[in-house]
Amino acid sequence: MEQFEPVIVAFCCHYCAYTAADTAGSQRLSYPAGVKIVRVPCTGKVDAKHLLTAFEKGADGVLVAGCLVGDCHFKDGNVKAARRVEFTKKYLQEIGIEAERLEMAGMSAGQGKEFAETATAITEKIRALGPSPVKGKNSCCGKAA
Amino acid sequence: MITAERKPLEELLGYIAPYGRILLLGCNECVTVCAAGGRKEVGLLASALKMAARKSGKDVEIVEHTLERQCDPEYVEEVAGLVGQADAVVSMACGCGVQQMAMRYAKPVFPALNTRFMGGSERQGVWDERCAGCGNCLLGVTGGICPIARCAKRLMNGPCGGSANGVCEITPDVPCAWHLIWERLEALGQTQQYMEIIPAKDWKTAQGGGPRKIIREDLAE
Structure with a gap:
């Protein structure tokens, strides 16, 4: 049987985790190809709606990767993001999606190794959980003009 | 403002279960x-409902729209087209x-909240x-702090025996309204106000007189 390859959407802060991912590349450290990076100016910009939409569109797991606590370029965007992640986890539980599929991590721009390890760890965790329970069907959504 | 909180998803899923196209x-x-x-x-909520429905093997179509003000008929009229295409409204x-919405449209309307x-923002x-809508405002004689909305017993003339160190006995998170009123009157130099006996309140102006209505004859058509 073919091994399940999880799709992880990683919202990465421009000032730290995104650069850490870049550093991982420079250091020739590999991490799972299923980790899809979305660069954001700060994790404080990531809203619960972005996180839910990622799951709605087929992500098996979502990672929010920001700066270490105290190192946010915009003072406390990462702390706010952590609170939103906790809020969204409760929403996921109500929907029937395991809260562990959503995770917050902190790292500095130089921590390429940590980024690769975090990306690998969440991929393995989600692989063990299996595909997202809401994945597989197209949603029909409409927005009024 | 009027404050509200979302209902549990399970309750909402129960409401919409028989319907395929929802206007949220x-x-x-x-x-x-x-x-x-x-x-x-x-x-x-649209994302959550769609995912929850999908998880249980159902596909629900949700149209999202936000009105300027849902308590005014003029704005509610604007969504006639959207309501017409929906099986139910949440x-x-x-x-x-x-x-x-329920008065205007002959479609099932369910509350999501x-x-x-009626409250104010303490912080982010x-x-x-802050206000119980009693219909006969006392704030002018209580230092701008409402003993109806903020005292658990709605007392009119000072605190009860459950007030200790400025805190209400119901929970340490709730300050004693009459303690606050006294401090405020002291700061304003109006403690003589505290000595005035407030007569028993006539609750007819609150909901004791049944559903209330305001008619401004200069505006009403």
């Missing part, structure tokens, strides 16, 4: 300010908005009750 309708007023039923919350407005109280993300 937010409101740009109070419930937007208290982060319960504005455009953003409509988006979140309203993210307060109870006033839900009823405005539990309307809580925290709202507390």
